[in-house]
Amino acid sequence: MEDKSxxxxxxxxxxxxxxFFGEGQEKIHVLxxxxxxxxxxxxxxxxxxxxxGKSTLLKIIAGLYKPSTGKAYLDGKELTHPGPDRGIxxxxxxxxxxxxxxxxxxxxxxxRGVPRKERRGLASRYIDLVGLKGFEKAYPxxxxxxxxxxxxxxxxxxxxPKVMLLDEPFGQLxxxxxxxxxxxxxxIWETEKRTVIFVTNNIEExxxxxxRIAVLEGKMPGKLKKIYDVNLPRPRDYTDPAxxxxxxxxxxxxxxxx
Amino acid sequence: xxxxxxxxxxPITEKPKNLGELLTAIFKNVYVLYAxxxxxxxxxxxTMAVMKVLGRFLPRPVEVLYQLYDMLVNPLAGKTxxxxxxxxxxxxxxxxxxxxxxxxxxxxxxxxxxxxxAFFKPVFDLFxxxxxxAWISLAILWFGIGETSKIFIIxxxxxxxxxxxxxxxxxxxxxxxxxxxxxxxxxxRQEVVEVTFPAAFxxxxxxxxxxxxxxxxxxxxxxxxxxxxxMGFIIITGMNxxxxxMIISGMVVIALTAWAISLVVTHLERWVCPWKTNLx
Numbered sequence: 001m002e003d004k005s006x007x008x009x010x011x012x013x014x015x016x017x018x019x020f021f022g023e024g025q026e027k028i029h030v031l032x033x034x035x036x037x038x039x040x041x042x043x044x045x046x047x048x049x050x051x052x053g054k055s056t057l058l059k060i061i062a063g064l065y066k067p068s069t070g071k072a073y074l075d076g077k078e079l080t081h082p083g084p085d086r087g088i089x090x091x092x093x094x095x096x097x098x099x100x101x102x103x104x105x106x107x108x109x110x111x112r113g114v115p116r117k118e119r120r121g122l123a124s125r126y127i128d129l130v131g132l133k134g135f136e137k138a139y140p141x142x143x144x145x146x147x148x149x150x151x152x153x154x155x156x157x158x159x160x161p162k163v164m165l166l167d168e169p170f171g172q173l174x175x176x177x178x179x180x181x182x183x184x185x186x187x188i189w190e191t192e193k194r195t196v197i198f199v200t201n202n203i204e205e206x207x208x209x210x211x212r213i214a215v216l217e218g219k220m221p222g223k224l225k226k227i228y229d230v231n232l233p234r235p236r237d238y239t240d241p242a243x244x245x246x247x248x249x250x251x252x253x254x255x256x257x258x
Numbered sequence: 259x260x261x262x263x264x265x266x267x268x269p270i271t272e273k274p275k276n277l278g279e280l281l282t283a284i285f286k287n288v289y290v291l292y293a294x295x296x297x298x299x300x301x302x303x304x305t306m307a308v309m310k311v312l313g314r315f316l317p318r319p320v321e322v323l324y325q326l327y328d329m330l331v332n333p334l335a336g337k338t339x340x341x342x343x344x345x346x347x348x349x350x351x352x353x354x355x356x357x358x359x360x361x362x363x364x365x366x367x368x369x370x371x372x373x374x375x376a377f378f379k380p381v382f383d384l385f386x387x388x389x390x391x392a393w394i395s396l397a398i399l400w401f402g403i404g405e406t407s408k409i410f411i412i413x414x415x416x417x418x419x420x421x422x423x424x425x426x427x428x429x430x431x432x433x434x435x436x437x438x439x440x441x442x443x444x445x446x447r448q449e450v451v452e453v454t455f456p457a458a459f460x461x462x463x464x465x466x467x468x469x470x471x472x473x474x475x476x477x478x479x480x481x482x483x484x485x486x487x488x489m490g491f492i493i494i495t496g497m498n499x500x501x502x503x504m505i506i507s508g509m510v511v512i513a514l515t516a517w518a519i520s521l522v523v524t525h526l527e528r529w530v531c532p533w534k535t536n537l538x
Contacts, residue, residue, distance in 0.1 A: 059437075062437075062441060064437050064440070064441070081440075082437065082440035082441045083440075083441070083443060084441070084442055084443035086441065087441070088437075088438070088441045090434060090437075090438065092434065094432070094434045094435060094437075094438050096435065096438075096452075096453070096456070097533050098456040098457070098459070098531065098533045099533075107439070107442050107452070108442040108443060111439070111442055111443045111444045111445075111448050111452070112443055139532065139533045140533070141533060155442070156441075159442060159443065
């Protein structure tokens, strides 16, 4: 959208986004004038407590909500509708319970009309990538939470999206599985580089994953408070002093107690 | 859940040390308790029959068994028990198929279109709470006492759960599934095919299941008035001829049939929605 004066255009750009829900007396102000630019292949974490509107922001980028003011852009094109150029992973997994792992993962190509054999091959590759080889024929109710979310990640990746949107994907997992899935997320991202927008309320998770962390202020309306650069080498270590220091800084400055 | 708890407390888990523990273990076994339950019931029934607590119109269990055998072998009003059962089943099946064919599409339309729902719902809500038996007199005036009036009454009873469940099935689909299919690139038609129908299917199937048992209940009511064959006819004949054993035989066959039907449907469900197994 901006002029091409040598500076690399942002992959995703949010300009002046506000969001209200409801009408009249019951009108709720959820997001307040958010400006955010995400570079290509960047892993950005949107960190904020509950009610800070971080999921709403993600759904606006997804095209599932329309912003009340402002616009979101992907490659300079305004985002108004959901579409397969953005892969989404939901907190509640939201797999199709009547489909097997294979059926879930191959859904994107199937909707595009990719022939069966071809889309099965494609889906298999991503089932392998997320480490679910051998579970192709399992139904979601037979899988653990972590495995379900692997299916969710594979299902989003298989469409070869320009951007991955993850909405508190590990919020329902136990701590152990959560650490493991965070490692896996980095591994998958490093294998298949994408622009990632990852929403969480967990500071440790944010520091472990993000190239940058955009912190939203708590309590509605959500406002962008500060953006932190995380200049730590990967793979990161939760007990590394630099890691702990950044974690401490963010905690202090944002008073997020989670 | 409680059943599992009972089974887990059974005698297999720990070896009993003395007679007291052995007896406790035996009496904590569900299958033993099932058997005790049935034996107690039969004993109570038999005692009441022998002591004539309810006058002379309560037969002993053995008399009922004999009556059952008698009706299987010797025709009643020209038909054996199996033939009577077949007549009732045929009415149920015809009416059930018609009820599903009418009810499911109406329910689906109500779920898909808020306009159709607004148009249809007031009338439906008016008719919904009317018991199907209330229609018997009217049905006989309209269609006579032949097959049509009976099938009409059964349809009235069976169509309601089909409509309600199809409607709710469509309405209560998790909206995030729609978000999901849209993000994967699905168009409106694909939303319906890939999400709405499969997501609503278990609810619709449950509605069909309820319809079937409603139909089986309603057929008896329909046959109590002016039928020459069927399970309802057996019960009425038993009353007219003062043969309580015949009435109870009829009731037993009705219960067994209902049980068999539900068994078949449950297996069918496991086959058509495999993702629903172990959901409880």
